Amino acid sequence: MFIEVNNIKLYYEKVGSGYPLILLHGNGESHDIFDITVNILKEYFTVYTIDTRGHGNSSPVSELHYNEMAEDIYSFIHKLELDKPFLYGFSDGGIIGLLLSIKYPNLLSSLIISGVNTNPNGLQKKWLILFKIIYKFKKTKEYKLMLEEPNITIDMLRKITVPTYITVGSKDVIRENHTNLIHNNIPNSQLKIFNNEDHGSYIINSDKIAKYLLEILIMKHQKK
Template identity: 35%
Template sequence: MDININNIDIHYKRSGEGRPLILLHGNGEDHHIFDALGDKLSQHYTVYAVDSRNHGKSAKHPDVGYDAMTLDVYAFITALKLTKVSILGFSDGAIIALQLAMAHPDLLDKIVLLGINLSPSDFKPHVYQEIKDAYAVNQDPLYKLMLEQPQIKLADVASVTTPALLFAGQDDCFKQSVYDDLMSVLPNAQFKLMEGHNHTDYIVNTDIIYPDVIKFLN
């Protein structure tokens, strides 16, 4: 399915019946990373698996920033007249979910944040350098995005009262300190460390987090 919002065509897949649950993928991916997890979640929820702008089958746009993507999801929710929405976001998608919870707290029911960061400084130094080196060669705006954004202040996160479930891989690309910081300020948050996993392998094309996610959402 496609919907035109903010003068851009956004592609998404809808499945299941129940309360609305939006799935937001990470940088350079599309909604298909959630095929396995989404199939299970759609047994209990109306699942909207969305391709962000400049990803998948959604249209390209010169503004690739997280603020623009957050506005897209807000417009998506309002255009479809969704209420008490929960969002599960991975990496970039988690940033969008958190920014929505900060800007529109009454809009959301619960958020699941998979592998989130608040700023580029949260990357482990060697990972940041790898992205920087790659961008020097490929000049991909999505790589530049990771080098410059987000810039979320921890003090602003403290205003989020939406119940949140955070995940991180034991061998994540982000420092553990970002999750410690988030847990110190989010009043209604839980944290799950995925032992033996990296940034992506407990999320992409797998449903291993389903039991934890469905328990939290229910």
């Protein structure tokens, strides 16, 4: 299905029934990385998987910026009249979730993010160097985005009031001390480290993140 927001069209799929849960993919990906996850979660939630602008079946764009992507999701939630949905974001999807929770503190019921950074230096140095080399040759908007954004400050993180759950792989591209900085500056956030997992191995085409989401969200859903 398509929905028009901010003069572009976002492609999304909706399955299941129950409390709304939005899943957001990472850089250069699309909603289909969550196929296994959705098959599990649809028994418990109404699951919305979205292709962010410039990705998948959504409208192509000449440039990518996290703030614009966040505004797209804000408009999506309001156009569909979703009442304080859960939001799970992987990598870039998690950055979008952070920006939404900073700017719109009452928008979400809970935020779950995996493998996020608040600035490009949150990436391990070897990966940051590699991405710079790749961008030098390819000049793609996806790599440009990773090298220039996001720019989320500690003060911005401290404004987040929604219950926040952070996950990271023990072999992630995100620096361990950077993940700890995010966790330590989002009030009452919880951190889970997936041992022997890299940036996306427990998320893409995996049931592990679905089981984790069920573990933390079913209890909250039952309280509503």
